[in-house]
Amino acid sequence: MNIGHAAAASGVSAKMIRYYESIGLIPRTVRTEAGYRVYSDQDVHTLRFIRRARDLGFSVEQIADLVSLWRDRERASKDVKAIALDHVSVLERKIRELQEMASTLKHLAENCSGDSRPHCPILEELASEEPLPVHGKADARFSALRGA
Amino acid sequence: MNIGHAAAASGVSAKMIRYYESIGLIPRTVRTEAGYRVYSDQDVHTLRFIRRARDLGFSVEQIADLVSLWRDRERASKDVKAIALDHVSVLERKIRELQEMASTLKHLAENCSGDSRPHCPILEELASEEPLPVHGKADARFSALRGA
DNA sequence: CTTGACCTTCCCATGATTGGAAGGATTACA
C-alpha cells in the first residue's frame, strides 16, 4: 500500500504521515525500489490510533507515549490514565479561559446598541484603565452555556 | 519613554511591541538620535488597548480593525459588535470542541482501573475501529462542568 | 572610565499542518 492509500485508509494525510516519520513518531517504512513508502494494514492501524489521539487533542509527544504504552503488553494502566487525566486538566483549564473570554465579550456586546451610532461599551472597556471585568467562574460557565 | 518602560507600563513585552510595529499594527515611532524608540503616554494607552484585546483572544487582524474603529469617531457601533460577536462564536465553537474531548476522555478514564494491570479502556478505544464515542452535546457540556 | 543595564537588528524555534515547486515513477488509455 502506498502513502496515498494509507492516508485515505487512516484519515492521516500523506503530508502528516511523512512528518510523523520525520520526527520519529512512526518508524521509517519499507520502500519500493523507486523509493515509494510501503504500508501494511498494521501500519494503517497505528496511524488510525494516532489520528484518534489527535482528535482527542493529545500532543504528538503524548501520542508517542500512548503508542509506546499501547505496544507494551506489560504496561500499567495507571500510566495511561495519568496521561489522559493530565490532558483532561489541560483541556479544562483552556475551556475555562475561553469561557471567561466569551462571557466577558458577551456581556460587553449585550450592552452595545449595535447600530450606526459611535458609542460602544466594547471599545470603552478595551480603552479603560480598569482591570477587565471577569464575571466569576460559575457565572461565566453558565452564561457561556446559555447561548451555546 | 523608551521601549522597556513602555512595555512595563502597558503589559506588552518589548519584543511584541517591535513585532506589532513590524507588521504595521502600530505605526513606527519617533526615534532618538541613537535609534532608540520613544513612546508617549498615548502610545502606551494604545498598547494597553491591544493587550486587553489580546487577553480576550482577538487575533492581531481583528485587533487592527478594533484599533481603527477605536480611532474613528464616526464609527458605527454595529461594526464593533459584529467583530465581537464573531469572535464569541469562534470561542464558543472551540469551547464545545474542547468539552467534547474532555468529556470523552473523562468517560474513558473513569472506566480505567488505573492500577498496575495492563488492561486499559483508553488504549482500547484509541485502537478501536469504531467511531469515537461522542456523548452528545448536552451530556458533554454538563459532564465537563461536573468536575471543573 | 568602567560596569551594568539598557537598546538595536537579525536569526531561530515553537506545534501541527498545509502549500507548493521540481523532478521521478507508475498507471491508464488510445
Add this chain to the structure above:
DNA sequence: TGTAATCCTTCCAATCATGGGAAGGTCAAG
C-alpha cells in the same frame, strides 16, 4: 508504444503569536 494524468519523492516556506539569544551600540551611575 507513446503520452498524459496521477501518483510519488524531497526540500523549502508559510501559518500565528511569542520568546530566546547573539552581536553590537548607548546610556547612566559609581
